[in-house]
Amino acid sequence: MPPTVAAVDVGGTAIKYGILRDGILEPRAEIATPLRGPDTAREVVDVVAEAVADLRRQSDIEAVGLVVPGHVDAESGIATRSDNLGWRAAPLRDQVAARVGLPVAFGHDVRAGALAEARLGAAQGLRDVLVVPIGTGIAAGVVLDGRLLERPGPFGEIGHLDAGHTRPCVCGRIGCLEAIASAAAISRAYAEQNGHPATAAEVAARVGQGDPVAALIWQQAVEALARTLAPCVTLLAPDAVVIGGGLAGAGDLLLRPLRRALERLTPLEIDLRPAALGTLAGCTGAGLLALDLLGDAEAG
Amino acid sequence: MPPTVAAVDVGGTAIKYGILRDGILEPRAEIATPLRGPDTAREVVDVVAEAVADLRRQSDIEAVGLVVPGHVDAESGIATRSDNLGWRAAPLRDQVAARVGLPVAFGHDVRAGALAEARLGAAQGLRDVLVVPIGTGIAAGVVLDGRLLERPGPFGEIGHLDAGHTRPCVCGRIGCLEAIASAAAISRAYAEQNGHPATAAEVAARVGQGDPVAALIWQQAVEALARTLAPCVTLLAPDAVVIGGGLAGAGDLLLRPLRRALERLTPLEIDLRPAALGTLAGCTGAGLLALDLLGDAEAG
Numbered sequence: 001m002p003p004t005v006a007a008v009d010v011g012g013t014a015i016k017y018g019i020l021r022d023g024i025l026e027p028r029a030e031i032a033t034p035l036r037g038p039d040t041a042r043e044v045v046d047v048v049a050e051a052v053a054d055l056r057r058q059s060d061i062e063a064v065g066l067v068v069p070g071h072v073d074a075e076s077g078i079a080t081r082s083d084n085l086g087w088r089a090a091p092l093r094d095q096v097a098a099r100v101g102l103p104v105a106f107g108h109d110v111r112a113g114a115l116a117e118a119r120l121g122a123a124q125g126l127r128d129v130l131v132v133p134i135g136t137g138i139a140a141g142v143v144l145d146g147r148l149l150e151r152p153g154p155f156g157e158i159g160h161l162d163a164g165h166t167r168p169c170v171c172g173r174i175g176c177l178e179a180i181a182s183a184a185a186i187s188r189a190y191a192e193q194n195g196h197p198a199t200a201a202e203v204a205a206r207v208g209q210g211d212p213v214a215a216l217i218w219q220q221a222v223e224a225l226a227r228t229l230a231p232c233v234t235l236l237a238p239d240a241v242v243i244g245g246g247l248a249g250a251g252d253l254l255l256r257p258l259r260r261a262l263e264r265l266t267p268l269e270i271d272l273r274p275a276a277l278g279t280l281a282g283c284t285g286a287g288l289l290a291l292d293l294l295g296d297a298e299a300g
Numbered sequence: 301m302p303p304t305v306a307a308v309d310v311g312g313t314a315i316k317y318g319i320l321r322d323g324i325l326e327p328r329a330e331i332a333t334p335l336r337g338p339d340t341a342r343e344v345v346d347v348v349a350e351a352v353a354d355l356r357r358q359s360d361i362e363a364v365g366l367v368v369p370g371h372v373d374a375e376s377g378i379a380t381r382s383d384n385l386g387w388r389a390a391p392l393r394d395q396v397a398a399r400v401g402l403p404v405a406f407g408h409d410v411r412a413g414a415l416a417e418a419r420l421g422a423a424q425g426l427r428d429v430l431v432v433p434i435g436t437g438i439a440a441g442v443v444l445d446g447r448l449l450e451r452p453g454p455f456g457e458i459g460h461l462d463a464g465h466t467r468p469c470v471c472g473r474i475g476c477l478e479a480i481a482s483a484a485a486i487s488r489a490y491a492e493q494n495g496h497p498a499t500a501a502e503v504a505a506r507v508g509q510g511d512p513v514a515a516l517i518w519q520q521a522v523e524a525l526a527r528t529l530a531p532c533v534t535l536l537a538p539d540a541v542v543i544g545g546g547l548a549g550a551g552d553l554l555l556r557p558l559r560r561a562l563e564r565l566t567p568l569e570i571d572l573r574p575a576a577l578g579t580l581a582g583c584t585g586a587g588l589l590a591l592d593l594l595g596d597a598e599a600g
Contacts, residue, residue: 128451140535144449151428155537160567161530171567230461231531235440237455267460267471 003062003294006055006102007287008048009109010068012084015044016280017051019059020287023120025280028055033085041079041090044068048092049099063103065112065290066096067282072108074150103297105289107148111156112285113277114141115148117242119288121276126239130232131275132158134225135245138178140232147292148285158232163224177228181221183246189217204250222254226261234266244275303362303594306355306402307587308348309409310368312384315344316580317351319359320587323420325580328355333385341379341390344368348392349399363403365412365590366396367582372408374450403597405589407448411456412585413577414441415448417542419588421576426539430532431575432458434525435545438478440532447592448585458532463524477528481521483546489517504550522554526561534566544575 007025008017011033018027031051034043052064070082077093093106114131123129129143138159142149159178160171167185169176179185183200190206191197194213198206206214233241241262247254251274259272277284307325308317311333318327331351334343352364370382377393393406414431423429429443438459442449459478460471467485469476479485483500490506491497494513498506506514533541541562547554551574559572577584 142535144444149444149536151537153537154568156535157567158531158534161534162565173567227527228531231458231528232535234458234461235442235456235532235535236449237451237453265462267457267473268454 002291004059005287005290005294006052006061006064007283007285007290008051008064008066009112009283009286010044010048010066010085011109011282012069015047015051016283017048017055018283018287019055019061020065020284020291021059025284025287027280027283028058036084036086038086040085041087041092041095044085045092045095045099048096052096052100052102061102063105063290063294064096064100065105065107065286065288065293066092067107067109067112067286067289068092069109071154072106072111073152074107074111075152077104077106080154103290103293105286105293107150107286107289109282109285110139111141111148111150112289113244113275113281114242114285115143115288116277116281116285117244117275118143119146120284121281122242122244122273123240128236128238129240129242130229130236130238131242131244132229133245133275133281134182134243134247136182136184138182138225138245142236142238144236148289158228161228163228165220165224177224181224186217186221186247190214193217200247201249204253207253218253219257222257222261226258226265229258230262230265233262233270234268237268240271240273242273242275244277244281248274302591304359305587305590305594306352306361306364307583307585307590308351308364308366309412309583309586310344310348310366310385311409311582312369315347315351316583317348317355318583318587319355319361320365320584320591321359325584325587327580327583328358336384336386338386340385341387341392341395344385345392345395345399348396352396352400352402361402363405363590363594364396364400365405365407365586365588365593366392367407367409367412367586367589368392369409371454372406372411373452374407374411375452377404377406380454403590403593405586405593407450407586407589408441409582409585410439411441411448411450412589413544413581414542414585415443415588416577416581416584417544417575418443419446420584421581422542422544422573423540428536428538429540429542430529430536430538431542431544432529433545433575433581434482434543434547436482436484438482438525438545442536442538444536448589458528461528463528465520465524477524481524486517486521486547490514493517500547501549504553507553518553519557522557522561526558526565529558530562530565533562533570534568537568540571540573542573542575544577544581548574 118129371380418429469479
């Protein structure tokens with residue numbers, strides 16, 4: 001039986017935590033993320049230590065998995081940068097380890113979610129998987145041979161590739177993929193062009209109802225996504241491509257035209273699937289990173 | 301001191317072989333590749349066995365590295381398919397191993413060349429490298445953590461991604477990247493539009509001389525390459541991108557505009573370099589695969 005581990009997912013608004021036991025995440029609670037300030041990193045370490053103490057009152061835990069947003073250097077355990085949380089070069093892994101006295105695995109929230117979808121979610125049992133969450137932003141996680149691809153610098157940031165349009169992006173550049181194809185961008189484009197606010201899910205529903213404004217916005221988003229994903233998919237030929245985040249809630253309204261566009265653009269057949277773990281993917285992945293850490297230590 | 305191994309690179313016209321000793325390939329000879337026919341695979345095994353026997357008369361060899369073109373399943377040692385050589389599902393690794401009585405490492409010629417550029421060539425000392433040879437076709441090899449990425453099915457075939465034009469490709473599709481950006485495509489386009497035949501290198505030289513036809517063909521090729529490579533590079537954020545094959549001979553005439561286009565399209569800084577090993581990259585990589593095989597066997 002695999003060890004029981006703690007899993008902690010630090011998000012922009014809440015810190016979620018729970019226990020990963022026998023391949024199942026048992027969510028325990030959420031605590032509001034400390035407000036952005038000069039001491040956010042220290043306060044987050046406090047909350048994480050409390051969360052782990054809470055979990056240890058219920059279960060024997062052998063390790064902690066901790067994931068955070070922003071730029072992350074998984075190897076050195078450093079949260080390099082988060083604009084939302086305001087930290088720079090915060091050595092969170094070692095600080096949490098010193099507080100809780102357990103081995104701590106450290107990673108990036110989106111990539112940990114990708115690992116969880118590959119091992120326990122939509123692509124369970126597959127070896128090489130590309131996971132693309134599409135929500136406020138667009139990112140990508142790569143699992144090869146069942147292990148998460150990690151790099152010290154920023155990477156996987158496919159949302160900030162040029163997609164050949166003229167809308168401004170939050171990053172300050174013009175034409176980024178996520179400024180036309182993220183759930184937030186779709187919602188914003190519809191509000192601008194139609195005068196009525198609508199979530200991306202509502203825009204998707206209106207595509208089904210024959211709304212021409214919705215249809216054009218949706219088609220542009222799908223085409224931009226396909227143009228960006230096609231080279232990634234062709235380069236790696238993963239066993240499956242998992243689409244997650246809010247936009248995956250549109251289901252076949254998204255996946256069917258995206259699959260069609262990808263098959264037009266690439267020489268491969270593509271197994272495109274919706275994510276299965278929803279908002280618990282990151283926390284589940286944190287637990288998996290902790291299991292990998294214990295496994296690697298044992299393997300020597 | 302690393303072991304001494306044999307390295308054999310089966311190409312469409314010649315089988316090159318040599319010794320890899322202390323990180324240096326000592327080329328020994330080339331033998332014409334047997335003509336395509338019903339028995340090509342068997343005849344290639346004969347030639348490879350003779351090549352290995354020739355090398356063993358000179359040196360003590362501990363393993364053989366063998367690379368071939370087409371679709372290759374490195375893990376099972378099977379040459380899945382080569383349209384040039386005409387074989388299907390040829391178990392070359394085991395057949396050569398049975399003949400020579402040595403461990404045989406098996407791989408794909410382009411990907412082996414990528415490994416060689418990453419370890420001993422243009423990206424020596426770097427950990428994560430994307431290598432893109434641009435010649436008659438366009439392919440890609442990925443080295444992560446110093447090891448070659450391998451997959452059982454066809455992959456890395458970025459030359460057959462749609463690049464948004466209307467020229468036919470040798471593969472039967474329309475609009476493939478290599479139908480506009482390979483050395484062969486550039487040469488063909490110039491001959492068609494100018495009436496004079498010219499190699500890609502000559503087209504590159506004419507760009508420098510202000511030839512407007514050459515300039516437009518070159519610019520379209522560079523833009524198509526950049527649009528395809530940008531997502532790959534952003535997804536993986538390699539330490540370097542190495543451009544090889546015939547087109548890399550154009551040097552800065554290719555690399556400078558390609559770097560500029562990539563920096564416009566991606567959020568990353570990119571270390572773009574010309575390949576260093578030339579036509580010996582595949583053979584050198586074959587030797588490296590043999591060293592890896594011996595190293596893995598030792599590591600258990």
